[in-house]
Amino acid sequence: QTVVTQEASFSVSPGGTVTLTCGLSSGSVSTTNYPSWYQQTPGQAPRALIYGTNIRSSGVPDRFSGSILGNKAALTITGAQADDECDYYCVLYLGDGMRLFGGGTKLTVL
């Protein structure tokens, strides 16, 4: 069974840079998996950050960027701010209409 892997947690200093990754247990992530990233604060609905690997959703600051790094999708946050502290989820398209979320990364800014 295919699993989408994300770091369970990550920590970054205010003003620092962090890269979260999104992998596939069955192989490499590519643009044909259409990686997208979502930000979620407790009690709130998810908010789209990045779609189509590296396209920022409307209103998302340019300190958020998406890419493919090696065999994984990646979300990079530069100049981390306190309100970036929340959960981040990636989702991949696996074909045949199937979409699979990663388990999410809890980001701490301290």
Added chain:
Amino acid sequence: EVQLVESGGGLVQPGGSLRLSCAAAGFTFGDYWMSWVRQAPGKGLEWVANIRHDGNEKYYVDSVKGRFTISRDNGKNSLSLQMSSLRAEDTAVYYCARYESALKWWNYWGQGTLVTVSP
């Protein structure tokens, strides 16, 4: 302004049924794929089902196949999820979301409705 408002959640016994609804506004509903995504308490997000803009193509996560049915009424700008044979593991907040099919992402989300499956 795009609005998605879910309703129909509540407490249901294992083996029971429940129907969720999502009222859409602020866009041409019949032009878009729609989805249900859920989140169990304290857990991550899980895609549940997608439906094509005309209702003629549907996809489900394996764990709900044969138990859940996604449907839509474009005349009423409404999306539904009929859930049957409910299990404790179906307990979650269920989100309705607008699916952008070209690049396969969710642009707009509702605030969710909580379904609790418990004796």
